[in-house]
Amino acid sequence: MDDVREYYENILAGLVDGIVVVDPKERIMTFSSSAEQMTGFKARTVQQQPLRNVFADEKKLHRLVEKTLATGRGHTDSSFSFKACRWEHRDLGLTTSPLLDRDGNPSGVVIVFRDLTRMKSLEERVRQGERLASLGVLAAGMAHEIKNPLGGIRGATQLLREELSPESSCYEYTDVMIREVDRLNKIVEGLLDFARPVPLHLRAMNVHQVLDHVAELVELEYTGKAMGIVRKYDPSLPEILGDPDQLTQVFLNLFRNGMDAMGGAGELTLTTRILPGYQVLSGDPVKRRMISVEVEDRGCGISPEELKKIFLPFYTGKPDGVGLGLALCHRIIEEHGGKIDVVSRPQAGTCVRTSLPVVAGTEP
Ligand SMILES: Nc1ncnc2c1ncn2[C@@H]1O[C@H](COP(=O)(O)OP(=O)(O)O)[C@@H](O)[C@H]1O
């Protein structure tokens, strides 16, 4: 008997769906370990308890169980939002089926919980992705239309400027016009970069080469300023699968953000390392190792409220910012199957960590 019991318990424990069995008086007889995980309740504390006491606020659940007991038929509810004690709320699918004894008489109800939280959040991400993609097409179209007349305005302003004498009061207006046109141009360029779907050209590559290249570019930009780049490279870092041009864009943005945060002078630290463990990438049957690149500054830092917004397109905390840098970085890194996250302490500094997949077969 114990063997049989253990056998069934093992089956229950192996199921992803949470299983709860109640007797005709709606007392809990079985509470599987997946049900424990989904609800936060412990089997040993809810065993033998009336379902009503345990799930006190879940009217939908009680209605389905009652209906099943009364009719002897199964029922389903695919949008059951459960307020768990540990999690704030979970989206569960709920199915009740009658449990019949040997003679076909109802002897309880089997309740199956299916966790839909992950699926719902995936659906939401896909929807958001689609929204962004169609916005992108629209934005790219508009950006093109805006760029040409901007070129015309700039050219005309320059001609005007040559006609005017530097003493004329209108002369300095042309400065403003040129400056503002350049600013608009920067926004439009950023928008085009962000909206244009650029196909990735992935190849085995050394991320240190990209970092060194970007470091050179940024050092040129900040010539004459007190800037330093400290490299803490892992010399045994394996090659990654990446698009060098796109990753150059990513690190250029991250370096510039770091320098901006330090008011244009200071030290950036680059740290590369191999991450422990393996990662399954979507659409890839092989588990990959990942490397990480950290770009760290000792700048103004980012407050927790601001941190929630920095990856949104057009979010900027700078008077002359465009707010597309991090949105672009995020997209490029995601397309690489990697991740990007930020830890920051206001007034102390910020560390942006990107992780990227290693080329299959080159894992150490
Ligand atoms: N390293 C950093 N330190 C402090 N703030 C940062 C850092 N990186 C990004 N931010 C904040 O996130 C905002 C968005 O960054 P980004 O998308 O690159 O746009 P932009 O640089 O054009 O403002 C910045 O304006 C800044 O407020």
Ligand SMILES: [Mg+2]
């Ligand atoms: Mg930026």
